[in-house]
Amino acid sequence: MSIWEYANPKRFMQTSSWALPWVTGLAAMVLVTGLTWGFFFTPDDYRQGSTVKIIYIHVPAAMMAINCWAMMLVASLIWLIRRHHVSVLAAKAAAPIGMTMTLIALFTGAIWGQPMWGTWWAWDPRLTSFLILFLFYLGYIALWEAVEDPDTAAELTSVLCLVGSVFAILSRYAVLFWNQGLHQGASLSLDREEHVADVFAYPLWLTIAGFVLFFVALVLFRTRTEIRARRLRALEARERMV
Amino acid sequence: MIALLLRDLRLATRAGGGFGLSLAFFLIVTVLVPFGVGPEGGTLALIAPGVLWVGALLACLLSLDRIFALDREDGSLDLLATAPLPLEGLAAIKALAHWLTTGLPLTLAAPVLAVLLNLPSEGFGPLTLSLLIGTPALSFIGAFGAALTVGLKRGGLLLSLLVLPLYIPTLIFGAETARRGAEGLATETPLLLLAGITLGAVAILPFAAAAAIRVNLR
Numbered sequence: 001m002s003i004w005e006y007a008n009p010k011r012f013m014q015t016s017s018w019a020l021p022w023v024t025g026l027a028a029m030v031l032v033t034g035l036t037w038g039f040f041f042t043p044d045d046y047r048q049g050s051t052v053k054i055i056y057i058h059v060p061a062a063m064m065a066i067n068c069w070a071m072m073l074v075a076s077l078i079w080l081i082r083r084h085h086v087s088v089l090a091a092k093a094a095a096p097i098g099m100t101m102t103l104i105a106l107f108t109g110a111i112w113g114q115p116m117w118g119t120w121w122a123w124d125p126r127l128t129s130f131l132i133l134f135l136f137y138l139g140y141i142a143l144w145e146a147v148e149d150p151d152t153a154a155e156l157t158s159v160l161c162l163v164g165s166v167f168a169i170l171s172r173y174a175v176l177f178w179n180q181g182l183h184q185g186a187s188l189s190l191d192r193e194e195h196v197a198d199v200f201a202y203p204l205w206l207t208i209a210g211f212v213l214f215f216v217a218l219v220l221f222r223t224r225t226e227i228r229a230r231r232l233r234a235l236e237a238r239e240r241m242v
Numbered sequence: 243m244i245a246l247l248l249r250d251l252r253l254a255t256r257a258g259g260g261f262g263l264s265l266a267f268f269l270i271v272t273v274l275v276p277f278g279v280g281p282e283g284g285t286l287a288l289i290a291p292g293v294l295w296v297g298a299l300l301a302c303l304l305s306l307d308r309i310f311a312l313d314r315e316d317g318s319l320d321l322l323a324t325a326p327l328p329l330e331g332l333a334a335i336k337a338l339a340h341w342l343t344t345g346l347p348l349t350l351a352a353p354v355l356a357v358l359l360n361l362p363s364e365g366f367g368p369l370t371l372s373l374l375i376g377t378p379a380l381s382f383i384g385a386f387g388a389a390l391t392v393g394l395k396r397g398g399l400l401l402s403l404l405v406l407p408l409y410i411p412t413l414i415f416g417a418e419t420a421r422r423g424a425e426g427l428a429t430e431t432p433l434l435l436l437a438g439i440t441l442g443a444v445a446i447l448p449f450a451a452a453a454a455i456r457v458n459l460r
Contacts, residue, residue, distance in 0.1 A: 132407060143391075177415075178418060
């Protein structure tokens with residue numbers, strides 16, 4: 001029993017059809033609990049008032065935006081090295097989710113920034129790198145859409161994902177070099193140097209877990225759709241041959 | 243390899259090669275900026291390094307789709323792919339030829355255009371130097387983008403969407419060098435980082451471009 005068995009679309013479909021309802025249910029439960037706890041059962045911050053509660057969407061969405069790209073990178077690598085079709089379809093399925101997460105992070109950030117910093121947008125390193133990340137997602141998705149042959153598209157987007165990752169990291173540091181920021185450092189860290197207070201941190205961890213589960217559920221769901229779409233295409237092609 | 247380089251240079255410089263096109267585009271962009279932001283010398287001098295860098299970048303982008311697309315259309319790309327020269331070498335030579343016909347002329351034109359934008363005199367050296375060091379990265383990154391989109395019918399627009407985000411680090415360090423130079427500050431740090439990006443791009447991206455061409459020719 002190894003993870004590589006799931007490279008077989010049939011095995012993947014079997015396991016994921018079993019796992020999908022569980023993951024979805026768990027994601028819904030954790031998200032609802034975390035968000036309810038965060039929104040209604042935590043005190044207002046003494047300086048930020050109730051706007052602090054936007055953290056329960058902003059931080060998990062931002063984390064998922066980056067982690068989603070990392071997941072796409074790993075999936076692309078697996079495709080390039082071991083030629084597993086499910087893996088590249090998962091990367092394809094994840095891209096729009098990551099893009100949406102980036103957008104959510106940017107928008108909630110703007111809504112939060114307006115009362116706190118007095119501005120919707122600043123060319124702060126973190127904000128700018130997220131905008132750049134958004135552009136990378138756009139390019140990746142556009143390339144998938146533009147290439148007709150699915151195998152060629154898989155190959156090209158995987159190469160783009162690899163090169164894009166290098167340049168995304170480069171951009172991150174270039175942007176740090178370019179401008180000093182308004183945005184605070186990490187909100188959560190294990191060594192507790194800088195940290196949000198525990199009252200806020202516990203529901204935050206919960207919402208992060210919820211977002212991760214939600215992401216997994218969405219990726220499973222969308223990958224299943226992609227596999228079915230591919231089967232459909234194969235069937236149509238066979239029909240035309242006859 | 244040298245024969246291929248000469249062939250590309252000849253193709254680019256002779257009629258229909260679009261050699262002067264990117265230079266003309268660079269000139270026009272630079273002329274348009276004062277119309278957009280007003281003719282005050284102080285403002286122009288302030289934004290001159292950035293405008294020249296962005297202008298050079300866009301002018302470079304304009305000719306990217308010619309790198310592989312023309313050879314693909316007349317079939318010579320297939321011939322080149324079966325030639326003894328490895329595709330990686332082909333990609334590197336193509337990018338080099340693109341730089342010689344685009345990046346280098348842009349670099350040489352930049353000081354002249356900088357006069358139009360009232361760039362302070364101490365900024366000319368760093369601007370030219372940063373373009374000289376930075377534009378090879380633009381050509382090599384662009385060759386990778388062109389290789390990705392070579393099989394597509396309307397690849398031009400997609401190409402800019404793919405390539406422009408990859409240009410960001412180069413632009414930041416290049417424009418920063420030119421800006422610091424214009425303000426009379428030390429330019430070593432961004433210049434070295436820019437050189438690092440260029441060397442990295444030259445070393446790695448021909449391989450990525452070759453991989454993309456191989457897929458597109460399959």
